[in-house]
Amino acid sequence: MKVALFSKSVRSDSIPFVKKLIKELKGANSQIFISPYIKTIAQDEIDNSLDKVFELNWSIPKDLDCLISIGGDGTLLDVIPLVKNTNLPILGINAGRLGFLANTAQEEISYAVKSILEKSYRIDERSLIEVNSTNSTSPFGISNYALNEITIHKKDSSSMLALHAYLNDEFLNTYWADGLIVATPTGSTAYSLSCGGPILSPSSDNFVITPIAPHNLNLRPMVVNDDVTIRLQLDSREDQCLVAMDSRSVTIEKELEIELKRAHFNISLIELPNQNFFKTIRNKLFWGKDVRN
Numbered sequence: 413m414k415v416a417l418f419s420k421s422v423r424s425d426s427i428p429f430v431k432k433l434i435k436e437l438k439g440a441n442s443q444i445f446i447s448p449y450i451k452t453i454a455q456d457e458i459d460n461s462l463d464k465v466f467e468l469n470w471s472i473p474k475d476l477d478c479l480i481s482i483g484g485d486g487t488l489l490d491v492i493p494l495v496k497n498t499n500l501p502i503l504g505i506n507a508g509r510l511g512f513l514a515n516t517a518q519e520e521i522s523y524a525v526k527s528i529l530e531k532s533y534r535i536d537e538r539s540l541i542e543v544n545s546t547n548s549t550s551p552f553g554i555s556n557y558a559l560n561e562i563t564i565h566k567k568d569s570s571s572m573l574a575l576h577a578y579l580n581d582e583f584l585n586t587y588w589a590d591g592l593i594v595a596t597p598t599g600s601t602a603y604s605l606s607c608g609g610p611i612l613s614p615s616s617d618n619f620v621i622t623p624i625a626p627h628n629l630n631l632r633p634m635v636v637n638d639d640v641t642i643r644l645q646l647d648s649r650e651d652q653c654l655v656a657m658d659s660r661s662v663t664i665e666k667e668l669e670i671e672l673k674r675a676h677f678n679i680s681l682i683e684l685p686n687q688n689f690f691k692t693i694r695n696k697l698f699w700g701k702d703v704r705n
Contacts, residue, residue: 413440413441413442413443413477413529414443414444414445414473415443415444415445415478415479416444416445416446416476416479416480417430417433417434417445417482418481418482418487418490419450419453419483420447420490421449421483421487422453427453430450430453430482430507432521432522433480433505434457437525440525440529444464445466445473446465447465447467448467450482451463451465472495472500478503478528479501479502480505481502481503481505481514482514483505483506483514484507484509485504485508485510485511485512485513485514486659487504487507487514488504488514489513489559490659492540492557492558492679495679496555496677499677500680501533501535501682502680502681502682503524503528503681503682504681505518505524506518510696511696512602513598515687527684528682532685534682535680535681536681536682536683537680538678538680539596539598539674539675540558540677540679541562541594541595541596541599541619541638541673542556542557542673542674542676543556543558543657543670543671543672545664545668546643546670547668547669551662551663552655552657555657555660556657557657558657558658559596559599559658560603561602561604561658562594562655562656562657563592563655564592564646564654565654565656566591566648566650566654567653567663568649568650571648572588573588573589573590573646573648573653574586574587574588574647574648575589575591575592575646576644576645576646577642578643578644578645579636579640579641579642585631587631588628589623589627591623591624591653592624592644593607593609594622594672595619597616598614600620601693603622604622604633607622607623607633608633609622610633610635612635614689618635618636619635619636619642620634621636638674639674640673641673643670644669644671646666646668646670647666650666651665651666652664652666653666655670
């Protein structure tokens with residue numbers, strides 16, 4: 413079995429779990445590819461002649477069995493441009509805080525390795541959202557997609573944006589706000605949720621359009637089918653604004669018109685036999701628990 417391990421930062425008390433994971437994989441005669449940070453924190457578990465170090469511009473071997481992300485949800489989002497459209501299964505081990513995506517506990521490492529070896533896990537296909545420009549000189553490059561959301565946000569702290577939104581060229585609304593989030597079902601539990609958006613089941617074929625601090629208080633998040641093209645025209649007293657694709661962002665000129673649509677490929681997340689989305693929601697949001705004193 414060939415496994416890639418990726419991390420960019422973990423707390424010091426999580427390092428023993430990283431070393432345990434490497435030991436478990438080596439005990440299963442796995443070939444391991446590691447990111448530079450993991451080599452740094454687990455040097456005593458690394459065989460420099462066998463274990464290969466990869467960078468984020470790495471070309472993934474076709475026979476790689478899975479990638480394990482060690483950290484929080486942000487760490488897992490960082491591997492999305494690396495995995496791209498390869499259908500490589502991704503397992504997230506939580507060494508961060510909340511962990512909606514990286515929802516495998518460190519104490520479950522042995523169980524996770526066993527499930528990967530036996531291929532007893534399920535694949536949870538997650539849709540992505542893609543951003544393009546109607547202008548031929550797009551600033552977004554080839555990694556113009558996100559697993560969670562595309563966010564258009566003002567750069568200056570004092571002036572609002574006016575975002576004229578169209579669905580398949582049908583005018584929807586003008587959002588006077590600090591910004592606008594267009595989230596996938598996966599991203600419905602992220603930034604959109606903190607701005608009052610609804611939670612969607614991961615298998616939903618939808619987007620959530622959520623304004624950020626709207627000037628009109630009657631503006632509410634809206635759920636639309638993900639087979640539409642969302643076109644946004646920007647207006648602002650400032651010349652530029654930010655477009656964020658998960659953890660990556662670019663600055664664009666306000667004259668640039670952008671289009672959002674569902675990407676043509678999905679991301680494959682590993683779901684262990686004891687995991688499912690609704691269990692994760694209950695655990696992370698404390699649903700069903702009496703928190704009264």
